[in-house]
Amino acid sequence: MRDYHVNLFYSDDDKGYIADIPDLQHCSAFGATPEEALREVLIAKKTWLETAEENHLEIPEAIYRPVIYQVA
Secondary structure (H helix, E strand, C coil), X not given: CCCCCCEEEEECCXXXXXEECCCCCCCXXXXXXXXXXXXXXXXXXXXXXXXXXXXXXXXXXXXXCCHHXXXX
């Protein structure tokens, strides 16, 4: 199984880094540094998956890949 892709970018509006996991709806986190944002989104991912499992919700497959990974 592939793991979920994490997007990580700087937000001028928020003055910090945002990390999100596109395959997990609304799973994102903020950090003052890229490392902090990544650490926080990994915690959010764990919580997202645990909550979905506890509530018997479907857990999406890891399918998202940014354009740079797509092969023609």
